[in-house]
Amino acid sequence: MAAGPAPPPGRLRAQMPHLRKMERVVVSMQDPDQGVKMRSQRLLVTVIPHAVTGSDVVQWLAQKFCVSEEEALHLGAVLVQHGYIYPLRDPRSLMLRPDETPYRFQVRLGGAAIYLAKKNIRKRGTLVDYEKDCYDRLHKKINHAWDLVLMQAREQLRAAKQRRKGDRLVIACQEQTYWLVNRPPPRAPNVLEQGPGRGSCAASRVLMTKSADFYKREIEYFRKALGRTRVKSSICLEAYLSFCGQRGPHDPLVSGCLPSNPWISDDDAYWVMNAPTVAAPTKLRVERWGFSFRELLEDPVGRAHFMDFLGKEFSGENLSFWEACEELRYGAQAQVPTLVDAVYEQFLAPGAARWVNIDSRTMEQTLEGLHQPHRYVLDDAQLHIYMLMKKDSYPRFLKSDMYKGLLAEAGIPLETKRRVFPFMWRPRHSSPSPALLPTPVEPTAACGLGGGDGVA
Amino acid sequence: MCDQTFLVNVFGSCDKCFKQRALRPVFKKSQQLSYCSTCAEIMATEGLHENETLASLKSEAEKVQKKKAKRHCFVLHQVAERVEALGQFVMKTRRTLKGHGNKVLCMDWCKDKRRIVSSSQVCHEHAVTMPCTWVMACAYAPSGCAIACGGLDNKCSVYPLTFDKNENMAAKKKSVAMHTNYLSACSFTNSDMQILTASGDGTCALWDVESGQLLQSFHGHGADVLCLDLAPSETGNTFVSGGCDKKAMVWDMRSGQCVQAFETHESDINSVRYYPSGDAFASGSDDATCRLYDLRADREVAIYSKESIIFGASSVDFSLSGRLLFAGYNDYTINVWDVLKGSRVSILFGHENRVSTLRVSPDGTAFCSGSWDHTLRVRGMVFCFPVCERREDG
Numbered sequence: 131m132a133a134g135p136a137p138p139p140g141r142l143r144a145q146m147p148h149l150r151k152m153e154r155v156v157v158s159m160q161d162p163d164q165g166v167k168m169r170s171q172r173l174l175v176t177v178i179p180h181a182v183t184g185s186d187v188v189q190w191l192a193q194k195f196c197v198s199e200e201e202a203l204h205l206g207a208v209l210v211q212h213g214y215i216y217p218l219r220d221p222r223s224l225m226l227r228p229d230e231t232p233y234r235f236q237v238r239l240g241g242a243a244i245y246l247a248k249k250n251i252r253k254r255g256t257l258v259d260y261e262k263d264c265y266d267r268l269h270k271k272i273n274h275a276w277d278l279v280l281m282q283a284r285e286q287l288r289a290a291k292q293r294r295k296g297d298r299l300v301i302a303c304q305e306q307t308y309w310l311v312n313r314p315p316p317r318a319p320n321v322l323e324q325g326p327g328r329g330s331c332a333a334s335r336v337l338m339t340k341s342a343d344f345y346k347r348e349i350e351y352f353r354k355a356l357g358r359t360r361v362k363s364s365i366c367l368e369a370y371l372s373f374c375g376q377r378g379p380h381d382p383l384v385s386g387c388l389p390s391n392p393w394i395s396d397d398d399a400y401w402v403m404n405a406p407t408v409a410a411p412t413k414l415r416v417e418r419w420g421f422s423f424r425e426l427l428e429d430p431v432g433r434a435h436f437m438d439f440l441g442k443e444f445s446g447e448n449l450s451f452w453e454a455c456e457e458l459r460y461g462a463q464a465q466v467p468t469l470v471d472a473v474y475e476q477f478l479a480p481g482a483a484r485w486v487n488i489d490s491r492t493m494e495q496t497l498e499g500l501h502q503p504h505r506y507v508l509d510d511a512q513l514h515i516y517m518l519m520k521k522d523s524y525p526r527f528l529k530s531d532m533y534k535g536l537l538a539e540a541g542i543p544l545e546t547k548r549r550v551f552p553f554m555w556r557p558r559h560s561s562p563s564p565a566l567l568p569t570p571v572e573p574t575a576a577c578g579l580g581g582g583d584g585v586a
Numbered sequence: 587m588c589d590q591t592f593l594v595n596v597f598g599s600c601d602k603c604f605k606q607r608a609l610r611p612v613f614k615k616s617q618q619l620s621y622c623s624t625c626a627e628i629m630a631t632e633g634l635h636e637n638e639t640l641a642s643l644k645s646e647a648e649k650v651q652k653k654k655a656k657r658h659c660f661v662l663h664q665v666a667e668r669v670e671a672l673g674q675f676v677m678k679t680r681r682t683l684k685g686h687g688n689k690v691l692c693m694d695w696c697k698d699k700r701r702i703v704s705s706s707q708v709c710h711e712h713a714v715t716m717p718c719t720w721v722m723a724c725a726y727a728p729s730g731c732a733i734a735c736g737g738l739d740n741k742c743s744v745y746p747l748t749f750d751k752n753e754n755m756a757a758k759k760k761s762v763a764m765h766t767n768y769l770s771a772c773s774f775t776n777s778d779m780q781i782l783t784a785s786g787d788g789t790c791a792l793w794d795v796e797s798g799q800l801l802q803s804f805h806g807h808g809a810d811v812l813c814l815d816l817a818p819s820e821t822g823n824t825f826v827s828g829g830c831d832k833k834a835m836v837w838d839m840r841s842g843q844c845v846q847a848f849e850t851h852e853s854d855i856n857s858v859r860y861y862p863s864g865d866a867f868a869s870g871s872d873d874a875t876c877r878l879y880d881l882r883a884d885r886e887v888a889i890y891s892k893e894s895i896i897f898g899a900s901s902v903d904f905s906l907s908g909r910l911l912f913a914g915y916n917d918y919t920i921n922v923w924d925v926l927k928g929s930r931v932s933i934l935f936g937h938e939n940r941v942s943t944l945r946v947s948p949d950g951t952a953f954c955s956g957s958w959d960h961t962l963r964v965r966g967m968v969f970c971f972p973v974c975e976r977r978e979d980g
Contacts, residue, residue, distance in 0.1 A: 147853050147873055148916065151896040195894035201933055205894055208917050325691075326720050326738060326768060328786070328810050328830050328854065345643035352650040355846075361882035366865070367665040370908070373863050374926055375669075377907030382951040383967045384672070384909050393680045393952040393966035401699065404949065424820040459823075460777035463794035463801065506840050513821055564698055564730025565747035 146324075149212075156214045159190065160235055162277070166190045171218065171232035176296040178218055180281065181232040187215065188228045203228055211321045216307035218299065224310055234300065236307070247283035376421060380414055390546040397546060406430050413540040420528050423520040435536065439527050440519075447484035448515050448523070451477045455512035459505055470503035478511070488514050600625055662878065662888040666926035672909070674971040675922065675932045680952065681964040690956030691737075692943045694726045699949045701726070703733045704956055723771045727778040734762070734781055736769035742783050744795055763793045770812045775823075775839075782825060782839075784811040790827050792839060804837045806844045813857045818864045826867050828855030834869050834879060848879045850886045857901045861925075862908045868925075870899030876913050876923065890923045892930055901943045906950030914941030914955050936963060 171181035192202035206226040218232040314320045419426040426432040440446040458469045499507045600622040607622030686706045693704035705721035724735035736742035742763035767786035790804040809830035817824045823839035836846040853872035860867045878888035897917035911923040922932040939958035946953040952966040
């Protein structure tokens with residue numbers, strides 16, 4: 131009697147590590163010393179030997195893996211659903227009940243072993259040579275489960291002879307489980323169902339011929355990897371601590387959010403207060419602009435204030451140039467030549483209206499590259515200007531009166547008072563889809579070519 | 587009974603010597619040919635210089651690789667010992683979306699933080715029925731005005747969203763990407779005009795939406811690519827992909843080159859997601875672990891696993907601060923990990939079939955999980971018990 135789930139076609143067992151792991155768990159559950167306590171279970175008038183109770187299974191799992199009973203119950207249920215443990219009562223539903231309900235283990239590796247063991251027992255050691263080899267090999271392979279194999283073999287032989295009621299019940303439950311697992315009824319979930327076949331790509335089942343080419347590429351790759359500037363581990367790891375520490379209070383799933391989490395309270399206030407363009411940003415939001423230059427630029431309100439600040443320093447063209455370059459990089463392919471021309475006219479040409487101050491070498495290379503425009507042709511210039519803003523203008527912005535004023539003005543929302551009647555039903559309104567809103571003049575927030583310093 | 591694998595013997599005309607022999611598939615410059623064993627051996631030794639043999643090259647490759655692996659390092663949870671432990675979270679399902687009549691395979695949030703697009707075995711978003719049966723990937727455009735999706739049809743199509751009842755959405759569909767195998771993941775870049783795709787044909791590709799032109803392709807995975815994520819970087823254009831070859835690879839979008847690769851997982855990588863700072867990424871795999879890879883240190887720095895977790899992780903995502911890692915598993919559960927300490931903070935039940943997709947909302951107020959049980963659940967944090975009595979929970 132084949133036990134446990136048969137692998138679905140198209141996916142080798144090797145590719146399903148969870149089945150192997152489940153088997154290991156089930157085998158350790160059957161360990162005579164450390165495993166689940168096995169006893170004879172009374173089922174009405176029949177006595178079934180070598181059975182376990184649902185609650186024993188749950189307790190054992192909870193203890194072995196140091197998990198809660200809820201989780202142990204879930205894990206046990208998964209084992210039952212895959213047919214590794216089958217219920218002796220009500221075999222039509224593959225559930226794990228954490229009570230006195232009796233269960234038994236399928237002997238997964240049984241198949242051939244049981245057949246040979248039966249033959250050995252019946253004919254008292256008259257297995258032919260190759261059968262003997264097979265028998266020995268199997269014995270070595272599933273040593274720890276051998277007792278169970280022998281037990282199963284003996285039981286099946288006895289059952290064949292006597293057809294005792296208890297045995298018939300056990301066999302019926304086994305078969306029932308087998309079919310429920312491998313051929314689930316139409317509406318039931320199929321635990322064996324896999325997604326669309328993987329590894330169907332030719333590369334996966336083919337051993338790449340390890341040619342000289344292959345090794346040379348490998349050597350080059352690893353040499354490059356060795357030569358790469360690597361940051362010291364301690365620095366990298368510390369960076370996580372400081373990043374998480376800094377952002378923790380800003381993380382709604384860790385620290386909650388004020389006035390309340392809209393999903394929990396059904397109150398949109400948080401979203402209204404934190405809309406992309408809002409007149410009065412919250413304190414947390416203004417604080418975030420100080421975390422990194424990227425945070426500042428990504429926030430439309432932050433970017434607008436930064437643009438104002440640059441305007442006061444007469445370097446607003448830097449940000450506009452950067453925005454124009456972004457538009458080029460992420461724009462449609464057909465737009466590339468037009469956008470490159472426009473950027474050149476406005477920012478790079480000698481005497482341009484908003485000429486950006488790039489070092490001569492980069493400028494030279496960029497102008498050279500403009501003869502064959504492509505979307506990355508302005509990368510070097512863009513990086514130069516970005517770094518200029520980041521290293522120079524941005525720190526000054528953070529120290530400026532303007533920013534300090536914004537920080538002081540920004541408020542912390544009050545926590546929403548708890549409703550007196552928490553069960554009051556609040557009608558939920560659909561938010562308007564962005565697809566319905568009038569399309570903005572420029573895509574995203576890039577508007578460097580529109581003239582002017584303001585953000586739309 | 588033990589399983590057997592069969593070696594398929596193809597017989598035919600060798601692509602090199604044209605003799606009728608038993609053939610083996612070989613790769614020459616990413617093109618697959620069929621060579622007889624003699625020609626295959628000869629090809630293997632092509633390109634050798636005077637003093638080189640295949641064996642010597644192989645041993646040198648191994649030596650250099652070992653040197654790379656030897657750099658001794660700490661792991662994250664050692665450094666994080668002094669960090670205060672998180673409290674105990676109570677996360678509750680606040681929305682259960684039951685519109686799909688079938689397995690939910692993929693979902694994405696709109697930037698407006700409230701809308702979701704999801705795909706399933708038969709796509710019903712905005713009443714568009716896709717011609718293929720499994721729609722395994724979907725993505726929302728940054729503007730919120732379009733969605734992209736694809737799957738077993740080997741294509742990625744973009745649908746502009748419209749609320750005009752008279753418009754037939756399928757008519758406006760634009761076929762953007764064409765692969766030679768199923769589409770496993772797709773994502774818009776910073777605008778509505780470019781799409782990045784990953785496919786079962788082992789490649790990733792960058793496409794121009796308007797023209798459908800292939801802008802760049804990325805070769806290097808040895809098997810199906812299952813997932814990708816774009817880096818939240820300020821200057822560079824990079825993205826990470828994970829595949830059935832157990833590798834996670836970081837690519838330069840401009841040159842098409844792989845800049846870094848990580849191979850410590852023991853099975854298919856189902857999901858990759860960048861850490862919010864962009865300096866690292868997490869991966870979820872069929873080997874039931876999630877791992878954190880640091881890009882600057884160029885190695886794995888944390889592994890999130892537990893003996894009681896047996897099933898593969900199908901989908902991972904970080905909370906806004908990167909302190910929490912949410913992972914959906916094939917045993918129907920969601921585990922929440924403390925990224926710094928490496929411990930499991932919480933286990934969430936509720937789904938009745940495997941969790942296939944999981945994303946945190948753009949403003950971090952909630953996360954949504956989609957499952958083969960036909961539902962999507964949006965969960966938020968209701969309560970957090972402060973740390974006064976710590977439970978011994980791994």
